[in-house]
Amino acid sequence: MTNVIEAEDVRRTYAGGFEAVTGITFSVAAGEIFALLGTNGAGKTSTVELLEGLARPSAGTVRVLGHDPYAERSAVRPRIGVMLQEGGFPSDLTVTETVRMWAGCTTGARPAGEALEMVGLGGRSRVRVKQLSGGEKRRLDLALALLGRPEVLFLDEPSTGLDAEGRRDTWELVRGLRDAGTTVLLTTHYLEEAEALADRLAIMHRGRIVTAGTPAEVTAERPARIRFSLPEGVPAGRLPLTLRAAATGRRVEIRTHGLQDALGELLLWARETGVRLEGLDARAASLEEAFLEIAQDERNETVGV
Numbered sequence: 569m570t571n572v573i574e575a576e577d578v579r580r581t582y583a584g585g586f587e588a589v590t591g592i593t594f595s596v597a598a599g600e601i602f603a604l605l606g607t608n609g610a611g612k613t614s615t616v617e618l619l620e621g622l623a624r625p626s627a628g629t630v631r632v633l634g635h636d637p638y639a640e641r642s643a644v645r646p647r648i649g650v651m652l653q654e655g656g657f658p659s660d661l662t663v664t665e666t667v668r669m670w671a672g673c674t675t676g677a678r679p680a681g682e683a684l685e686m687v688g689l690g691g692r693s694r695v696r697v698k699q700l701s702g703g704e705k706r707r708l709d710l711a712l713a714l715l716g717r718p719e720v721l722f723l724d725e726p727s728t729g730l731d732a733e734g735r736r737d738t739w740e741l742v743r744g745l746r747d748a749g750t751t752v753l754l755t756t757h758y759l760e761e762a763e764a765l766a767d768r769l770a771i772m773h774r775g776r777i778v779t780a781g782t783p784a785e786v787t788a789e790r791p792a793r794i795r796f797s798l799p800e801g802v803p804a805g806r807l808p809l810t811l812r813a814a815a816t817g818r819r820v821e822i823r824t825h826g827l828q829d830a831l832g833e834l835l836l837w838a839r840e841t842g843v844r845l846e847g848l849d850a851r852a853a854s855l856e857e858a859f860l861e862i863a864q865d866e867r868n869e870t871v872g873v
């Protein structure tokens with residue numbers, strides 16, 4: 569499959585010498601949704617800006633649709649759509665006027681009504697931008713990014729400020745675009761969003777990519793967890809030795825890479841000994857846990873542990 573986005577050993581140093589992106593390599597294939605996740609200040613926006621051609625890397629190479637997005641901006645810009653974190657429109661214009669104004673600077677723009685329908689703003693076309701809610705403004709940002717029928721769509725935190733329904737609508741729309749062949753690169757703080765949308769993702773931390781792969785690959789490295797409480801008078805020491813259990817009072821937590829076997833063994837033991845496992849909860853590792861572990865490492869490093 570062809571790679572639509574390629575970043576190789578990319579670095580970005582700001583004036584003053586701070587290196588926000590410290591050598592990252594990744595690629596995004598045609599028709600793929602790729603999510604960049606990371607703690608605050610990890611370098612996601614600094615990276616996406618390089619892909620959008622807004623700045624030039626201090627080292628390494630960036631290619632979008634086979635071109636250098638900074639040096640060959642005119643070849644790349646008409647083929648990409650960019651949804652920024654803050655649209656910053658003139659607030660006295662109506663929604664339709666804003667879209668038309670933007671369409672004037674866009675090659676091959678969709679009709680304004682079509683772009684607004686796509687993001688669920690069809691009924692708000694005559695409303696002034698300043699009267700829109702935060703979530704509606706985000707959708708307007710998205711409509712503008714979609715205007716030029718982009719082959720590559722960059723979404724910086726697309727669902728920030730949206731309610732649960734708006735978020736799901738946006739996910740549906742992004743999946744639909746992907747299914748129609750659009751390549752999507754998004755940054756997000758919502759792990760649920762990355763899990764639901766991304767074909768592949770990378771977790772960034774302090775300017776580096778710490779882990780990357782499909783959501784299933786990223787979580788597969790982490791152990792699953794079984795939790796329950798033992799009844800009074802049954803110490804955790806009575807559990808089978810093969811189950812590596814950690815107990816706090818009556819609460820027990822087992823971490824395992826073999827969830828099915830460990831759970832089977834636990835349930836067999838409970839039945840044979842007649843012990844009731846209160847509040848039994850078994851779950852596979854989630855992206856959230858993978859992410860929190862990385863964020864935790866950050867705190868450890870910061871305090872020098």
Ligand SMILES: Nc1ncnc2c1ncn2[C@@H]1O[C@H](COP(=O)(O)OP(=O)(O)OP(=O)(O)O)[C@@H](O)[C@H]1O
Nearest residue numbers: 582583586588606607608609610611612613614615
């Ligand atoms: N213009 C700039 N000059 C100097 N440092 C900057 C500049 N812009 C960003 N930084 C720093 O670069 C680092 C990465 O910032 P960036 O905005 O890329 O992170 P992010 O992962 O997008 O964070 P967030 O999730 O908070 O949006 C941060 O430490 C930030 O303070």
